[in-house]
Amino acid sequence: METSPGIFLRTFDLLDAEDVLIWAGDDNITRYLRWTSVRTVEEARQHILQTVIPHLWRRSISLLRDGRSIGCVSVRPNISDGRCGADLGYAVAREFWGRGITTAAVRMAVEQAFGVFRRW
Template structure:
């Protein structure tokens, strides 16, 4: 699915490669980017390469968000197992120098369209977003995710229990309905 905006037309999704290590370090090494992620800021090229090889590549569905084939972030979908395999969790991040330019929205639109094809049994995507992460909440809403609830003291991140919003996107929902 191509983005309708020419400013985001260079955005693509692809599996991570070991050669992404330097680009990965440039955004995953930024505390502003990793603030809401469950993993810590990456501090060296070696750590970036290890993360790509041991976490990103083996992951069931983790893609590099690329701007003209350079990694500027990631989107990740992890389906549940067993009787809960009809739903999956989605997470994403984009380098802070690219915030506010529509790249996260374009990447998430592409991911949502692709994921339902990749996982035919999937009916529901869920995103948990910390209350104060207004930028991420706006991205989800632009893509068409619906806020379903506020979960008090729900998520544990960086040593704290935090309040979270639950967003959902169903297979039959329309992408980009709230632009």
């Protein structure tokens, strides 16, 4: 498997609020997501507490060099018509578009999340 472009996936923490505000506050990123943009650090904290942490499998896309959150990837099992499947979503700060980060994060998420879901 090819190496990721300097990223790893991890759980979110309330200390991520300022970083989350950067990408979750960008309407160009959130317009395709199921939640609206956050506008303040406090809204970012509440988003982490109420939406991110309770999610079954949502991870921060973080930089290896400093651990900073630059986006998220989430996977949710979806069983319909007796078939097993999943919904996958992601968001990445605009300054990191076009660098292969989303592709690498999705590959990591599929490997990690389906490893967890297989045990259910």
